[in-house]
Amino acid sequence: MTLQMTGRLAAEDRTELGDLCPIERASELVARRSTVLLLREASYGTARFDDFVRRTGLTESVTAAQLRTLVTEGLMVKQPYREPAQRQRFEYVLTEAGHDFVPILLALASWGDRHRPRPHRLRMVHAGCGAAVEVEVRCANGHVVGDDDVTVALRSRQRAATD
Amino acid sequence: MTLQMTGRLAAEDRTELGDLCPIERASELVARRSTVLLLREASYGTARFDDFVRRTGLTESVTAAQLRTLVTEGLMVKQPYREPAQRQRFEYVLTEAGHDFVPILLALASWGDRHRPRPHRLRMVHAGCGAAVEVEVRCANGHVVGDDDVTVALRSRQRAATD
């Protein structure tokens, strides 16, 4: 699959487009091993600090720091909670933005499953039927987007402001 | 969307599962800003060294180093080519593994588009109809996978070897 740039975009230096590119803005988060691991664990339902540390293998300091940035970035919220007959604790839960990150993780999983030869023994399956989960590229009109069907377009300034 | 761990996976420390997890193996590549940028440019059709440098804003040394690892990781190949009346040059082109990376980029783009408030003016659209491109999670049987429909399963050792 390739992406076609239209019009003047094709020739332009992308440097100045920097924060106009949604990939670049999103990958600021992914560009750290720790955040991917933490988001993975959070998607698995992990909520407590200690569990994040234990299950990711990250150190406490890294975990604390990255959880904090994930909270300030709006992917998680830190909430007080209380188990019966226990004192009050804090838990980290995914926000909507955090939940929306899961397709990225699944896309990574799908790629890793296909292209990394070493046998991973974890697979993501559909709870309903047990078949492997895949990410499919479609457009808002429901068409399946094929290999050369993606165009990168420059949004007009007006629409960008209101969108 | 959340991922449900089954059986003993739920309790297990994931540390030892390390290279069993396809997300972790795939994110070794993504965990660098430079690789994401280079793969993005390559998906846009960039092939020449200088263009990678100019369009990503990375330094030459970083570009050279990361292109090399992308080649050894099997996401790109370095091929000689010759423009008419020019001397022989080298170009970097995506392999199948590299092309298969595009859905990850689109998933990132889709997330960035939705959850980063600053107006990005770049959008990915379906060349056929102009509608925005989205990534959809489906299972191999074609069912749309909903919010709580993903299960993480442990593959048996036999199947893992042949799969």
Place this chain on the structure above:
DNA sequence: CGCCTGACTTGCGTTTTGCGTAGTCAGGGT
């Protein structure tokens, strides 16, 4: 034959990321 250009490499400093270890701190249980 010397110069230019594209494609790198080399060297150096800075920042970020991460590990390891130790210390803190608040709330509950005993």
Place this chain on the structure above:
DNA sequence: ACCCTGACTACGCAAAACGCAAGTCAGGCG
């Protein structure tokens, strides 16, 4: 009143990632 535990913070250090600047090298042009 004291201890324990979960949830951190605070060093100090190593490695990786990135930037800046300069140097190299091969092939073609004039």
